[in-house]
Amino acid sequence: MQIEGKVAVVTGAGSGIGRELAVAFAAAGASVVVGDLAADGTVETVARVRAAGGAAVAVVGDVASVDGVDALIDRARGEFGPVDVFVANAGIMGPPGLGDDEGDWDTVVDVNLRAHVRAAKALVPDWVARGEGYFVSVASAAGLLTQLGAAGYSVTKHAAVGFAEWLSITYGDSGVGVSCVCPMGVDTPLLSGILDSPDPVARMAGAAVATAGDVIGPDQVAAMTVDAVRDGRFLVLPHPAVLDMYRRKGDDYERWLAGMRRYQGTLG
Template structure:
């Protein structure tokens, strides 16, 4: 799909990857609704896109990306401002630390934002896309959705689920005009990663170190460029860190060996510095 002239919604667009995606889409000729729980940040990103384009190409909105009513509101806002939604970037995500000690509320919120937000958006959008014969769903998952995430059970599980839902969506509707891309980066210079790397919690810090030590830390704009290239190619898996594919292959070729290696790696991250 060529995004020029299309209408897009980007959740979690107030900063990081989402802000970069909104800017890249607008720069490529799309009109964009930028949503974030921080409405002021979303408005700022939209204003920057307008200024760069010298025209009204974006609008900001305060919204909880996991709330079905809020998602419907974003779709309605897009239609009022620009027209029917062609591209939906389910980008909002959270990554709480913790394993079995994570609370029920933390699990519920993580699954809601990282997975069910995608499901709720697709339920609202896919029927219209099928009628029109075209639509594009971009799911922001993570390399953790293909591999795992040391230090955060909820993040690892939810990102696996996000990949699984994106696969299902593509298989079920891909021959009827609905295209799907699934973004699975490793380290990206965002507030979420910075918070993890500076955490005073051992497991939180281990989570951050596991990401930054696994490969290069990319800028959000580099990730957004990879996403737009994947949309142009209508390619499912978006890997800004190409080494993730080799890691994924090694995992699948000998699962037990991979698990042993991950246990050793986690122990090294948690070992006290001498």
């Protein structure tokens, strides 16, 4: 897709990968709606975009609801026009282990998965009618492999990958592009938060990410994502080693599971 002149919505854009995605899409010529729960974060991201000569507006809201997703899309239409690119980046780790509170599971499913579904339901019919549109799912290597220590995160990231695949298969011949971004460790507030968590299971989850490979900058993830949208490429792997891991997983599942248990044991 040609990004110049397009309208992009980026969720979870108040910091981390989302902020860099907003800046990168603006630098490529898109007008950007910056969505996040953190008001200060959205203001800072918009300021960065505008300082670089881009056009952006902030929307403070929660993508864990239909109203929150609709507010982003409505603001984009009102400020810039129909949405061309939706970047479903907002994500949370959720509770450690299996979690004790059903409400925590509801939240992680709503943010990490159902927000993607809700955005697609709101946008895909128009994209099909126009013959063009693009959905970016920022999932995780956890969606191809697994996430030690956090069942909710692992399950929802697998589901996000599955939903992105389904969108591509179902609507790819109707002009709808899909990219699925699956990094390992990225230097973001989410990673630093679990590494510094008082909960030992959460810290183990963070250590699993931080020691599996290099921890890269969110700007690297953003640059690769923008390139993938330009090229119409589905799978974005900022950590190339993930592909080898994924192949080994599929080649011998029992061996892979045993290896993951051993790796978990080394993390305490």
